[in-house]
Amino acid sequence: FDSAGRIPPIRDAVGVVGFHGNDVDISLSSGTVYMPSGRTVAASNGTLTVKAANRPPVVGALDIDVDGEASAVAELASYExxxxxxxxxxxxxxxSGSVTGxxxxxxxxxxxxxxxxxDWLVSLDYSGMSLAKPFEGQIVTDADGSITVDPEKAVISAKALLNGIPAELDLVEPLRDDGPARSRKVALVLDDKIRAAAMPGLKPxxxxxxxxxxxKNGGGxxxxxxxxxxxxxxxxxxxxxxxxxxxxNVTFVMTKSGDTTTxxxxxxxxxxxSVVGSIVLVNGALSSARFSKVTLNRGDDVAVSVKRSGKGYAVDISGNALDARSLIKQFTSDVDTATKTTGSDAISVSADVDQLTGFHDEQLSNLKLDYSAAGSRVNGLKVSxxxxxxxxxxxxxxxxxxxRSLNMQSADAGAILRxxxxxxxxxxxxITxxxxxxxxGSLKGKVDTSNFFVVNEPKLASIVSTTPAGDNRSLNQAVKGxxxxxxxxxxxxxxxxxKGSGYLKLANGVLRGPRIGTTFQGTLYDQDNNMDMTGTFMPVYGLNRIFGELPIVGALLGNGRDRGLIGVTYRLKGNANKPLLDINPLSVIAPGIFRSIFEYR
Incomplete structure (x- = not known):
């Protein structure tokens, strides 16, 4: 059964030919198309209808089902x-793969x-189809879907592996100048395993x-x-x-030129x-980025630029306002996090920001910052x-x-601590x-503050107002309120x-004022976030200090320069966020020279 044009004939055909005047109807129940290459395509349910065969041009309408290997059906569809x-x-x-259509x-x-x-129309469904060579630079394998081709366009829809990544493809290819716009739509679902293999640089x-x-529409x-x-x-x-x-969500326009992707x-x-700007990648790695607007927290208003610098990156931040609380959490969470590297690239940051927001509604102005790190290891930090x-x-x-050394100075200690x-x-x-x-390793040193107020401190209030076990009055009651x-x-x-890995210990601590003073020492928190602090609390400190300054009386009663005449010893122990307070009642009336006997060890 010869069809027409250069399409190979159908052999072993079973069908019926009907004549109705000048009209011819040919039906095909089954048959096989043999290509010159040796490939074959099964044909069935076919008709060839010719109307008015006596009047030129004589054109038949072919309508047929095909079934075969993808390579054979593609060869059949390539003939005139x-x-x-x-x-x-x-x-x-x-x-490769199988096709019906x-x-x-x-x-x-x-x-x-x-x-x-x-006019003509080819509609094919395929399964397990793979391309031996890259298609538009992409490796397509294990595709299931459909392709519809007419004189204007080819429309492809598939679920496939695109470069080994599960993808959904919707492609439109115009076949003539007045055809539809060229379109490439790809949907990918990327999990950690797929990204680790295809894009390892995104892991951090x-x-x-x-x-x-x-x-992808039209151009590149x-x-x-x-x-x-x-x-x-x-x-x-x-x-x-x-x-x-x-x-x-993130959106961007991607263009490629050689090894550079913008x-x-x-x-x-x-x-x-929100983050708005542009990024340049070279060989898949970040080369530079410029973000005209960065808002990671409410109120942020800064611009950020990033440039590759050797094996690391240089970051520049400038603008009107920045919420620094996330940065503060990172830098103050623990010293040991600043001495360990995660193996990621080195980074340097310079910042010039008009207003910086921290905790407790505290704000700093005219910030100048230079910072360098490798992974989470801080190599240098300078802030003014x-x-x-x-x-x-x-x-x-x-x-x-x-x-390593860490230094801080401020003429407003309360502001920087808040x-x-x-x-x-x-x-x-x-504060210094x-x-x-x-x-x-651990950091050791000292903190020294002067001329400040402590306001509404609940632990201080508890020491003063708590009635010790075995006593019938609090310290405040003992000194007549x-x-x-x-x-x-x-x-x-x-x-x-x-200060070491997960812990902070204090020694020889003292708070000295005209009315209240206290000494303290111990573990402020350990690796299990537990506290164990002991100390001595002294009311009417100014009066007691007079005795401590007198050479003879002070030697007998003062028990050291920063010890008063009367006071209580106390202990804060338990969870560092909510420790339990114990007070030794015997020390309320003990002279200074004997007080250390009752202090917790």
Whole structure:
């Protein structure tokens, strides 16, 4: 059974031929198309209808089902007058898999017919189809889907592995100038395992499942969008993260030129955060980025640029306002986190921000910052700013020769401690902190403050108002209610510090004021977040200090320069966030020289 054009004949055909005047109807129950290459395609349910065969041009309408290997069906579709493969750019021998489908075509039955005016339609379903060679630079394997080809366009829809990644493909290829716009739409679902194999550089930034949609229209640019809702997103150097389940989307336009990929119109958007700008990748790695607007927390208003610098990155931040609480959590969570590396690239950060927001509604102005780190190991930090009171603040962290030192000075101690979420009950005062030690070990040093107030400190109020076991009065009752702890002035605060991996110990601590004083020592918190602090609390400190300053009386009663005449010994023990307070009642009436007998050991 010969059809028409250059389409190979159908052999072993079973069918019926009917004549109705000048009309001819040919039906085909079954048959096999044998190609010159030796490939075969099964044909069935076919008809060839010719109307008015006596009037030229004589054209038949072919309608037939086909079934065979992908390479054989592709070869069949490549013959005139259909020639559906001429614009696809895929050779039959490049295909594997199985195909079933339907072919409708106007078949010229005489010479001289203009084939460009003939109509035809090829609709194929395929399964397990793979391409031996890259298609538009992509490896396509194990594809299940459909392809529909007519004189204007080829439309491909498939679920396949794209470069080994599960994908959904929707492609439109125009076959003539007046055809539809060229379109490439790809949807990917990327989990941790797939990203680790295909994009290992994203591991420190992204965890969880991400849905990615790629739309390529016309030229070389691709519109990319991704749903990050089910993923965790981390920006380690900023101390910022988005948890899984928090809605977020990112869109950008991707263009490629050689080894360089540019992501323009980059827009990361969430309910309380957004990042807008552009990114340049070279060989898949970040080369540079410029973000004109970065809002990681409400109120942020900064611009950020990132450039590859050697084996690391240089980051520049400038703008009007930045919420620094995430950064503060990262830097103050523990010293040991600043002495361990995660193996990620080195980074340096310079910042010039008009207003920086910290904890307890505290703000710093005129921030200047230089910071360098490798992974989570801080190599250098230099900060200068001014508190809301106008007082200067400076912080520095330096490393070298296996040693590390941390220093802080401020003319408004309360402001910087509130800003850093270290202590919220101090107002005013000056503070100096100096710590040093090996870069991979604990830091030791001292903190010294002067001329400050402690306001509404609950632990201080508890020491004064708690009635000790075995006694019938509190310390405040013992001194006739003269202790007001709502606002207490201190002339000096001092402690020796030992800060290591997961712990903070204090020694020889003292708070000295005109009305109240206390000594303290012990573990402020350990690796299990437990506290064990002991000390002596002295009311009417100014009066008691007079005795301590008298050479003879002080030697007998004062028991040292920073010990008073009367007081209580106390112990804070238990969970560091909510320790239990114990007071030794016997020390209430004991002279200073005997007080140490009753102190907790």
């Amino acid at each position: 007058p259909i020639n559906a493969m001429r614009h696809v750019g895929i050779l039959p021998e490049d295909l 339907h072919v409708k075509a106007d078949i010229p039955l005489q010479s001289g017919v203009d084939s460009s005016k003939l 930034l992204l965890a969880g499942t991400v849905k990615v949609a790629i739309d 640019a691709q519109n990319v969008s991704a749903d990050l809702t089910n993923a965790r997103l981390d920006i380690p150097w900023a101390g910022w993260s988005k948890g899984a389940g928090v809605p977020a 992501l323009s119109d980059f827009d990361l958007d969430g309910k309380t955060f 700013a001014r508190a809301s009171s106008g007082a200067a603040i400076s912080i520095s962290n330096t490393t070298g020769a296996g040693q 800003f850093l979420n270290i202590y919220e009950h101090m107002e005013g005062g000056t 902190l100096a710590l040093a030690g090996p870069s991979d 003269k202790l007001d702890t709502s606002r207490v002035k201190f002339e000096r605060g001092y402690a020796e510090i030992d």
